[in-house]
Amino acid sequence: MARIPYGDPDAPESRALVERIVAERGNLLHLYQMLIHSPPVAEGWLAFLTAIRQKSGLNGCLRELLIVRIAQINNAPYEADQHIPIALKEGASQEQMDALSNWQESNLFTSDQRAALGYAEAMTRNIQVPAEIFAQVRELFDERALVELTATIGAYNMVSRFLEALEVHSHDPR
Numbered sequence: 001m002a003r004i005p006y007g008d009p010d011a012p013e014s015r016a017l018v019e020r021i022v023a024e025r026g027n028l029l030h031l032y033q034m035l036i037h038s039p040p041v042a043e044g045w046l047a048f049l050t051a052i053r054q055k056s057g058l059n060g061c062l063r064e065l066l067i068v069r070i071a072q073i074n075n076a077p078y079e080a081d082q083h084i085p086i087a088l089k090e091g092a093s094q095e096q097m098d099a100l101s102n103w104q105e106s107n108l109f110t111s112d113q114r115a116a117l118g119y120a121e122a123m124t125r126n127i128q129v130p131a132e133i134f135a136q137v138r139e140l141f142d143e144r145a146l147v148e149l150t151a152t153i154g155a156y157n158m159v160s161r162f163l164e165a166l167e168v169h170s171h172d173p174r
Helices: 015-025 030-035 039-055 060-073 077-089 094-105 111-125 131-140 143-165
Strands: none
Touching: 015 030, 015 039, 030 039, 030 077, 030 143, 039 143, 060 077, 060 094, 060 111, 060 143, 077 094, 077 143, 094 111, 111 131, 111 143, 131 143
């Protein structure tokens, strides 16, 4: 159970925002139900994550592999639960999902995916990225893709840290 109660979606100060979230996301996920305690933060979060997930030029399968791997590293099951089905819809295979925690030993990932996963692991575990790891992604991605890749990794580290600090989980009642 979350450390604080979820926000009230019927509260007058968040009603319009909740309607927008439902229109854009299909429902009010636990994450957004927590965020609506602060409508300005929830609005900024929604805009930022919409840009990352829906307006970026990053390949959807790659993006979702990164998000799930970040969730695994950060022990953030809610994040993984939400993104595994999206990864599968974006073209990741169930075999890739099963092998993701040990991707280095697997031949199921492309060179782009392997370089990006190494980059995500460095950013997530150490924050500073060794030159040799950056050189691998720099060789495969242009400047825009590097910015989007870096922003995606940073954003989903933020998501998992928020979720885990407040103990937001899929099985919580709404």
